[in-house]
Amino acid sequence: MRVVVLSDTHAPRRWKSCPPEVAKHLRGADVVLHAGDVCVAPVLDELAQYAPVTAVCGNNDGPDVVAWGAPETVEVDLAGLRVAMVHDSGQATGRTARLRRRFPAADLVVFGHSHIPMDVTGDGVRIFNPGSPTDRRRQPHGTVGLLDIADGVLLKARIVPVT
DSSP: EEEEEEOOOOOOTSSSSSHHHHHHHHHSSSSEEOOOOOOHHHHHHHHTTSSSSEEEEOOOOOOOOHHOOHHHHHEEEEEEEEEEEOOOOSSTTTHHHHHHHHHHOOOEOOOOOOOEEEEEEETTEEEEEEOOSOOOOTTSSSSEEEEETTEEEEEEEEEEEOO
């Protein structure tokens, strides 16, 4: 299973439509995860043209994103891998332990909010922030995450530049 992970697209201010470099990764995806701060629900509809979308709402998301079906947290099974998702994971100190307590069954926790790409393992859980494809802040590039999953195993996780 090929999963594209996005967060913090901040439409329409930052995301007018799917950037071509992001679309390249979306083509052929089996699933799209969006870790919040979509800002407007039409972005989720646009992403759903590529693959089924699972999203959580972020602190900048309005009622239309919640109405689209984005809860505060979600836990899904992706090819046997237990994945949890939340927008804001809290402060950096103690993050892996805190997310392990919050999502005790998760093999992987996806989050956003900071716009800082991250792939860290600790306290019995792997945590993954794809960064933002459109609002890089102090990062050198806009980024997305790519996950390859099979038989309950995360075979490969990458954070790739798209700007």
